[in-house]
Amino acid sequence: MLTYKDRISAIRKTKIQHTLDKLEQNGYTDLDDFGTVPLPEGYRVEPWFNSENGSFYCLDGMSENFCRVMDAHPPYVDPMELLCGRWRDMLVNYRGDLHYMPKWRKAQLKDEDLTGVTNQWSKRWDEKNFPYDHLKPLQKFYNIQTGIDGDAHLACDYSIGLGLGFGGFLEKIEKYRKINPDKADFYDAEEKCVKAIIRFIERNIEEIERLIKAEARPEIKASLEEMLEVNRSIRLAAPKTFYEACQWVAYFNIASRIYTRDGAGFQLDTLLYPYYKRDLEAGILDDEKAKFLIANLLLIDPHYYQVSGVDAEDRDLTNHLSYLILDACDQINISANITVRYHENCDKEFFRKAVYYLLKNKNAWPRFCSDKNLSEGYMRNLGVTKEIARRRIAVGCNWMCVPGIEFPMNDTVKINVAKVLEQSIKTMRQEGGRPSTERLFDIFGRHLEKAAEVTAAGINLHIDHQAEVTPELIMNLMMEDTLEKGLDISRCAKLYTVGVDGAGLAVVADSFGALEQRVEDEKALTWDEVFTCLDNNFDGVMGERIRLMLNSAPKYCGGNTPADRWAKRLTDCWVEKIKSTPMPEGRQLIPGWFSWARTIEYGSAVGATPNGRRTGEPISHGANPNPHFRNDGAVTAQSNGIAAVQCGWGNTAPLQLEFDPQIAEDENGVEIVSTLIKSHFENGGTLININVLDTEKLMEAHKDPTLHPDLVVRVTGFTAYFASLSPRFRQLVVERFLQGV
Numbered sequence: 001m002l003t004y005k006d007r008i009s010a011i012r013k014t015k016i017q018h019t020l021d022k023l024e025q026n027g028y029t030d031l032d033d034f035g036t037v038p039l040p041e042g043y044r045v046e047p048w049f050n051s052e053n054g055s056f057y058c059l060d061g062m063s064e065n066f067c068r069v070m071d072a073h074p075p076y077v078d079p080m081e082l083l084c085g086r087w088r089d090m091l092v093n094y095r096g097d098l099h100y101m102p103k104w105r106k107a108q109l110k111d112e113d114l115t116g117v118t119n120q121w122s123k124r125w126d127e128k129n130f131p132y133d134h135l136k137p138l139q140k141f142y143n144i145q146t147g148i149d150g151d152a153h154l155a156c157d158y159s160i161g162l163g164l165g166f167g168g169f170l171e172k173i174e175k176y177r178k179i180n181p182d183k184a185d186f187y188d189a190e191e192k193c194v195k196a197i198i199r200f201i202e203r204n205i206e207e208i209e210r211l212i213k214a215e216a217r218p219e220i221k222a223s224l225e226e227m228l229e230v231n232r233s234i235r236l237a238a239p240k241t242f243y244e245a246c247q248w249v250a251y252f253n254i255a256s257r258i259y260t261r262d263g264a265g266f267q268l269d270t271l272l273y274p275y276y277k278r279d280l281e282a283g284i285l286d287d288e289k290a291k292f293l294i295a296n297l298l299l300i301d302p303h304y305y306q307v308s309g310v311d312a313e314d315r316d317l318t319n320h321l322s323y324l325i326l327d328a329c330d331q332i333n334i335s336a337n338i339t340v341r342y343h344e345n346c347d348k349e350f351f352r353k354a355v356y357y358l359l360k361n362k363n364a365w366p367r368f369c370s371d372k373n374l375s376e377g378y379m380r381n382l383g384v385t386k387e388i389a390r391r392r393i394a395v396g397c398n399w400m401c402v403p404g405i406e407f408p409m410n411d412t413v414k415i416n417v418a419k420v421l422e423q424s425i426k427t428m429r430q431e432g433g434r435p436s437t438e439r440l441f442d443i444f445g446r447h448l449e450k451a452a453e454v455t456a457a458g459i460n461l462h463i464d465h466q467a468e469v470t471p472e473l474i475m476n477l478m479m480e481d482t483l484e485k486g487l488d489i490s491r492c493a494k495l496y497t498v499g500v501d502g503a504g505l506a507v508v509a510d511s512f513g514a515l516e517q518r519v520e521d522e523k524a525l526t527w528d529e530v531f532t533c534l535d536n537n538f539d540g541v542m543g544e545r546i547r548l549m550l551n552s553a554p555k556y557c558g559g560n561t562p563a564d565r566w567a568k569r570l571t572d573c574w575v576e577k578i579k580s581t582p583m584p585e586g587r588q589l590i591p592g593w594f595s596w597a598r599t600i601e602y603g604s605a606v607g608a609t610p611n612g613r614r615t616g617e618p619i620s621h622g623a624n625p626n627p628h629f630r631n632d633g634a635v636t637a638q639s640n641g642i643a644a645v646q647c648g649w650g651n652t653a654p655l656q657l658e659f660d661p662q663i664a665e666d667e668n669g670v671e672i673v674s675t676l677i678k679s680h681f682e683n684g685g686t687l688i689n690i691n692v693l694d695t696e697k698l699m700e701a702h703k704d705p706t707l708h709p710d711l712v713v714r715v716t717g718f719t720a721y722f723a724s725l726s727p728r729f730r731q732l733v734v735e736r737f738l739q740g741v
Helices: 004-026 058-072 103-111 136-141 158-179 181-214 218-234 242-260 268-282 287-300 320-332 348-361 371-378 386-391 417-431 437-469 505-521 527-535 540-551 562-579 599-603 635-643 669-682 695-703 727-739
Strands: 264-267 304-308 337-342 367-370 414-416 496-503 587-593 655-659 687-692 712-714 719-721
Touching: 004 103, 004 287, 004 320, 058 181, 058 242, 136 437, 158 181, 158 242, 158 268, 181 218, 181 242, 218 242, 242 268, 242 287, 264 268, 268 287, 268 304, 268 320, 287 320, 304 320, 304 348, 320 337, 320 348, 337 348, 337 669, 348 669, 348 687, 367 371, 367 669, 371 386, 414 417, 414 437, 417 437, 417 496, 417 505, 417 527, 417 599, 437 496, 437 505, 437 562, 437 587, 505 527, 505 540, 505 562, 527 540, 562 587, 599 727, 635 655, 635 669, 669 687, 687 712, 695 727
Parallel strands: 264 304, 304 337, 337 367, 414 496, 496 587, 655 687
Antiparallel strands: 367 687, 712 719
16 A cells, blocks of 8 residues: 555656756756646647737736636646646746746747737836836946846735635625726736636546546545545635645645746745644544645645744744644655744754754755844834734745735845946046045945935836736735725735845955955055956956955955955945935835845856956855855854844845755754854844755766756755756856855
8 A cells, every 4th residue: 555655755756757857848947946847748828918019918918818828737636646736837938038938938939920029028017108218227337136027026815815715716806896896907807817727726626537537546546536525625615624725725826826936935834733733633634644745735836935933922833733844845855945934932842853854855945044133123114013023924035025915026126236346446447536445435335325226216116017017916816905905916015115135245345355455455456456457357467366366365254354344334335225215105125135046147247346256257146255255164254244244124134055964964963053053143144045965966966967856956045956957057056065165
């Protein structure tokens, strides 16, 4: 008889094969794994364009094309699993994001008739109706990721959906359609989307019925019959059991991923605990089945989930299901975006177990965030109480969100401060006079102020018009006041706390530190020599000698170095400029340090810099130091350095660590890593991502990804299969591991 262990083994093998098949079908994708499965042969969607530029926008365009993509999705039922349904394609593939468009879709484009269609596959924003040409020069000047056309960077309140079910959504839509008759178009679009989800469930039900008829193994047949009962129940009704809740969440996640790549989950342990407890007491669920269901849910889609933490009264939220979730992650051991929220009042044994699994499996999960520092920082913003701050959860690469009420745009807005430095150096030279680091810093602040102003203008444009371009039709279903008022969440959120991340901190801090030490203190170089080298990209023997002199200056995270002091000054300047930027009433900017996976992209826009970095080379990763920041690569120094540059308003400056697996073999390994995490948070840190990577295995996989298709790495805030990353991106991970800590 098949056990859950047997099933886990079978579905892991299927998952690994899917990873290889998707690599062939999609090409390299420097993104989250997403949990997708390969497309079936002959799959095709005929998008409906309602814009002359060959794209689609607003309520009718988004709802119609969501239905077309959703309806094109075939059912997915694996008899080894308890949950069914999978997604393969998403709307963004038809709106023009060529940078991340999969290989199969690009191949389809070559076959399509584009006659008479202009500006095809170039933008997701409706620039004809909402232009921003007046902002573009400065956006390019400072290499700003504007946030314009960003989507789904908010978090649903899953309790709303679990309480209503898909049929309940339809009833609620109908109820408020009568109350708000002038919002008929909004309710028509919402209804259309919900019905498409229900049709998808129905196709899976039909597939389960087909498999039952063909199944000869008694235990699998019985399992499929239970799956059928669950799916029939949640087709319209709200979930009543733990099993039904997991399947309902899986369907919603599939729909939200297809719509706008949404990956924000919820507080997994507390929200599902009442279902678990009730079923356990009723005798219809045991811990082994609960773990398998959670593992199955994580397999279907690695949404960002949070576990543990404390409530508004500082009481521990950890429960027995929290432990089962870690066990489930351990059993399936795939790409998982689980965040453990640490607080001194939390269950100490649970925290230790989380660290143990991180070292045991070496698959970059879980990660850890600081409940105290994030909550207290977020409470500094207007309108944020302790209760609201404690509701906020980790649901993205670097970002947090209050489910159901916040529209934050987090992780979609970034200013490349390395580019700001480049422009500042040019200004200092153009103005003439005697150069100095203090004068350069003053000019840097002036440029940063302009960059913040144009960034704010882009954010406001997006918030003002997102509902007319990309209304959040799926996420609206589980947000407060959306269906009630007939408004998109972008227009009725209770909180607009928008994260603005700075990228390239280490490049700038090391540049100021090198200039101060080599030019001003030691007088080993002159300003003109540095300027000449920047102009010619450190060309020639002398250029390389000067580059090495600059690059060898003590770096940020070196431990009380000039660069460390500059990093703190830069952070203070960054925070002051972002927080003082005027915004419309009710909207607030929150500063942080984070680059996401765009270190290569941002670096390509920046010329040579005074830290010895050559033109076009990647900028530094997130809040991390540059490679070779110390000869010993001291973990404590890195932790202390990043803790000192936290912005303090509830946005993060993550600490990214790479460990050799030898630490997992150390009998004190769990204690060592636990102490490091707690110390970082005690010093003010907010978020920690840790990779435990075997050098030999990593290099083998870099040379031939098919040798280790199950190797998972935490790229930035997200985890991905190493085999799916592009060669250049894999090289970045390799260098970060081998040259970093």
